[in-house]
Amino acid sequence: MPPTPEPPPAAPPTPATSLPGRLLNVFAAPGEVFDGIKTTPSSVANWLVPALLFMVLSWLSAGLIFSQPAIRQQISELSTKAIDRQVEKGKISGAQADQARAAAEKFGSVGYEIGAAVAPVFAAFASPFFGGLILWLVGAFALKGPFSYMKAVEVAGLSNMILALSVIVKTLLILITGNLFASPSLALVVKDFDPQNPVHSLFVMLDVMVLWLLVVRSIGLARVSGASVGKAAAWIFGIWIAFMGVIIGFGATVRAVFGG
Amino acid sequence: MANSKKRRKIIIFSIIGVVLVALTLVAIFKKKQPVITVQTEKVIRTNIIETVVANGKIYPVVQVHISPEVSGEIIELPVKEGQRVKKGDLLVKINPDIYIAAVNLAKASYESSIAAKASAVASLEKAQADYDRNQELFNQKLLSESDFIGFKSARDVAKAQLDSAIDQVNVAKANVDNAEEELAKTTIVSPLDGTISKLNSQLGERVLGTVQNAGTDIMVVSDLNTMEARVDVGEMDVVLIRPGQNVSLEVDSFKDQKFTGTVTDVASSSEGLNSLSSASSSTTQDATKFEIRIRISEKESFRPGMSVTGEIETRSRTNVLAVPFASVTARPPKPPPKPPGKSPKTNSVSPASKATNIAKAGGSETNTVKVAGSETNTAPTGNGATNVAKADKKGGAQQKLVDVVFVVEGNHVKMVPVKTGISDETHWEIVEGLKEGDEIVSGGFRAISRDLDDGKKIRKGVATGEEPKS
Numbered sequence: 001m002p003p004t005p006e007p008p009p010a011a012p013p014t015p016a017t018s019l020p021g022r023l024l025n026v027f028a029a030p031g032e033v034f035d036g037i038k039t040t041p042s043s044v045a046n047w048l049v050p051a052l053l054f055m056v057l058s059w060l061s062a063g064l065i066f067s068q069p070a071i072r073q074q075i076s077e078l079s080t081k082a083i084d085r086q087v088e089k090g091k092i093s094g095a096q097a098d099q100a101r102a103a104a105e106k107f108g109s110v111g112y113e114i115g116a117a118v119a120p121v122f123a124a125f126a127s128p129f130f131g132g133l134i135l136w137l138v139g140a141f142a143l144k145g146p147f148s149y150m151k152a153v154e155v156a157g158l159s160n161m162i163l164a165l166s167v168i169v170k171t172l173l174i175l176i177t178g179n180l181f182a183s184p185s186l187a188l189v190v191k192d193f194d195p196q197n198p199v200h201s202l203f204v205m206l207d208v209m210v211l212w213l214l215v216v217r218s219i220g221l222a223r224v225s226g227a228s229v230g231k232a233a234a235w236i237f238g239i240w241i242a243f244m245g246v247i248i249g250f251g252a253t254v255r256a257v258f259g260g
Numbered sequence: 261m262a263n264s265k266k267r268r269k270i271i272i273f274s275i276i277g278v279v280l281v282a283l284t285l286v287a288i289f290k291k292k293q294p295v296i297t298v299q300t301e302k303v304i305r306t307n308i309i310e311t312v313v314a315n316g317k318i319y320p321v322v323q324v325h326i327s328p329e330v331s332g333e334i335i336e337l338p339v340k341e342g343q344r345v346k347k348g349d350l351l352v353k354i355n356p357d358i359y360i361a362a363v364n365l366a367k368a369s370y371e372s373s374i375a376a377k378a379s380a381v382a383s384l385e386k387a388q389a390d391y392d393r394n395q396e397l398f399n400q401k402l403l404s405e406s407d408f409i410g411f412k413s414a415r416d417v418a419k420a421q422l423d424s425a426i427d428q429v430n431v432a433k434a435n436v437d438n439a440e441e442e443l444a445k446t447t448i449v450s451p452l453d454g455t456i457s458k459l460n461s462q463l464g465e466r467v468l469g470t471v472q473n474a475g476t477d478i479m480v481v482s483d484l485n486t487m488e489a490r491v492d493v494g495e496m497d498v499v500l501i502r503p504g505q506n507v508s509l510e511v512d513s514f515k516d517q518k519f520t521g522t523v524t525d526v527a528s529s530s531e532g533l534n535s536l537s538s539a540s541s542s543t544t545q546d547a548t549k550f551e552i553r554i555r556i557s558e559k560e561s562f563r564p565g566m567s568v569t570g571e572i573e574t575r576s577r578t579n580v581l582a583v584p585f586a587s588v589t590a591r592p593p594k595p596p597p598k599p600p601g602k603s604p605k606t607n608s609v610s611p612a613s614k615a616t617n618i619a620k621a622g623g624s625e626t627n628t629v630k631v632a633g634s635e636t637n638t639a640p641t642g643n644g645a646t647n648v649a650k651a652d653k654k655g656g657a658q659q660k661l662v663d664v665v666f667v668v669e670g671n672h673v674k675m676v677p678v679k680t681g682i683s684d685e686t687h688w689e690i691v692e693g694l695k696e697g698d699e700i701v702s703g704g705f706r707a708i709s710r711d712l713d714d715g716k717k718i719r720k721g722v723a724t725g726e727e728p729k730s
Contacts (some may be wrong), residue, residue, distance in 0.1 A: 027276060028269035073294040073711075165276065172283035176290055192721055 026161045030216045034223035042150045047157020051124040054164045058120030061171035070178035079104035131156030135221050138235045145225025155220035166209035184208040205244045296711050297721045299703035303694045307578045310682040311571040316491030318566045320482035327475035329445045333466050341459040345450040352448040359443040366439040370432035377425035387418035457482035487556045489568045492549035500574040507554045512567040525553040575682050582687040584702040590661035666701040666712050675714035
């Protein structure tokens with residue numbers, strides 16, 4: 001009886017890295033981080049810490065941005081422009097416009113400040129869970145990869161470190177340009193940015209940091225599902241393009257129907 | 261392999277670090293200044309005609325109010341409103357019965373006085389004959405002196421009675437004439453060729469003659485061939501208006517049509533001056549107005565009372581430097597350069613409170629005094645706009661504002677004091693301070709009146725609060 005060949009030795013397990021190590025390595029070696037995620041038990045810290053970091057950075061950023069006179073001026077101008085559009089379309093009278101302008105001058109930035117305080121909380125927690133859901137659906141059903149939903153949440157949560165870095169970069173760009181809509185995207189080259197212009201909105205979508213985030217999430221999806229990075233990226237980018245198309249189209253439709 | 265991964269991580273973190281540090285440094289050292297969106301225009305050469313705009317109504321140059329001189333009931337009224345009449349045409353007939361009776365009475369009295377006069381003549385003839393016969397007897401000493409004096413007196417009395425009778429005849433004749441005159445006044449005819457522009461009374465109505473009070477205003481006869489506009493102007497503008505100045509007129513009833521006219525008369529005293537007592541005039545809130553009469557050149561079917569707006573051309577300049585009306589605002593003058601070594605004394609006002617836009621309407625200038633602290637912004641009214649900022653009284657003496665224009669220099673503005681001349685609806689004449697072709701800020705209103713200051717950063721575009729000029 002010939003001796004049965006010994007099974008090949010299993011690949012050495014990836015050494016578990018510390019949380020700070022995972023949070024930092026997601027920028028430079030995301031594949032390594034997500035390999036570790038796949039083999040280690042789920043950890044809440046993997047998505048919670050990036051979410052908290054994102055939230056705190058967003059608040060600090062908002063405080064810094066809204067303390068700038070240039071930004072306050074821009075907010076005031078945006079409010080006035082919006083009121084002018086309403087007058088132009090005959091939706092409000094001149095007297096109402098005057099009242100609205102006075103109110104905008106008094107409370108104009110308050111709305112933005114409230115938004116800047118509340119939105120990060122929502123985004124910080126919605127992003128890992130919603131992003132994780134997309135990853136899990138694609139991974140489980142399209143790529144036939146057996147992994148749990150919480151693994152997908154961890155992938156999405158860790159990749160949100162890119163978003164946290166994006167907050168810093170965006171804040172610095174806003175402070176430098178004095179433009180509330182500045183971002184590391186094509187919108188940076190638009191002279192008079194109009195948030196209601198669909199082309200300008202498209203430029204905002206082409207954000208370096210967002211693309212980086214999508215690449216990292218694609219790598220994460222590939223690692224946890226066992227699919228190739230190219231296939232995962234095709235799904236992630238495809239969904240993102242469709243999602244952005246829906247958002248831009250919805251915005252344009254709303255403006256067309258209700259007159260923005 | 262591990263080294264390669266480590267090197268890759270170092271490179272990536274280095275890139276991230278360098279980018280963040282670079283952006284942070286730029287953000288820290290970049291001069292933070294709000295960028296104000298403005299609209300710009302060039303200083304141009306153009307003709308400027310300064311006008312005073314005034315509102316009023318149209319009236320005929322000649323119009324006669326018909327009132328009766330005698331009282332009574334209207335028994336004939338052969339005209340209606342709007343009817344054309346010729347001079348001498350019957351307008352009104354008042355019941356003449358009592359005036360005919362008065363004439364008859366006067367005539368009877370006259371006849372009676374004539375009879376009385378004849379009687380007096382006969383009496384005088386008899387008295388004279390008695391006197392003559394008795395004078396002869398008296399001369400022959402056949403008659404006593406007392407009897408003779410009696411005949412003489414009788415003759416003198418008869419003479420006086422005749423004189424009285426003659427006067428009575430004259431009085432009676434005058435009464436007849438007066439009664440006939442009164443009777444004639446019961447018939448009123450048109451004093452001119454014209455149109456019945458207003459008819460106040462009706463057939464059968466009782467009217468009062470002008471002997472009693474003002475009399476009843478039965479109708480108005482107007483010559484509608486020559487019309488004039490009577491407009492009111494304020495006391496600031498009236499000094500600019502002279503007879504002979506040209507006027508462009510717009511009558512509400514004739515849309516999209518412009519008429520021309522000439523100033524014929526400028527009131528020398530304000531309206532209602534005589535009717536106001538000194539006490540009431542001091543408390544009245546009404547603006548002081550002066551009436552200007554403008555003869556309309558065109559023959560159109562104007563009707564008295566139509567509303568009219570006149571633009572009186574008071575002054576004009578040809579080929580002068582001009583800037584848009586909105587470009588000129590008022591600011592405290594720039595402090596003179598400080599001599600070296602002296603500590604700066606702040607007499608300036610915070611930019612946020614420097615909101616001043618002086619109203620200049622119809623050529624009248626308003627000197628506004630500015631002060632820091634609170635601020636009032638008044639929306640443009642009439643021909644101009646007034647934005648007056650109050651100054652900080654704690655800051656000391658009030659500063660007199662100067663007219664300024666913001667000249668574009670790259671992406672900044674320079675505040676340039678200017679001397680303005682006359683203005684029309686859209687432009688100010690610039691007497692000094694700018695040169696042709698200079699690019700100046702022309703909008704928006706808030707930027708010019710409040711936000712802009714010397715050296716402020718700007719961006720050209722559609723300023724908020726207004727739309728681009730088409």
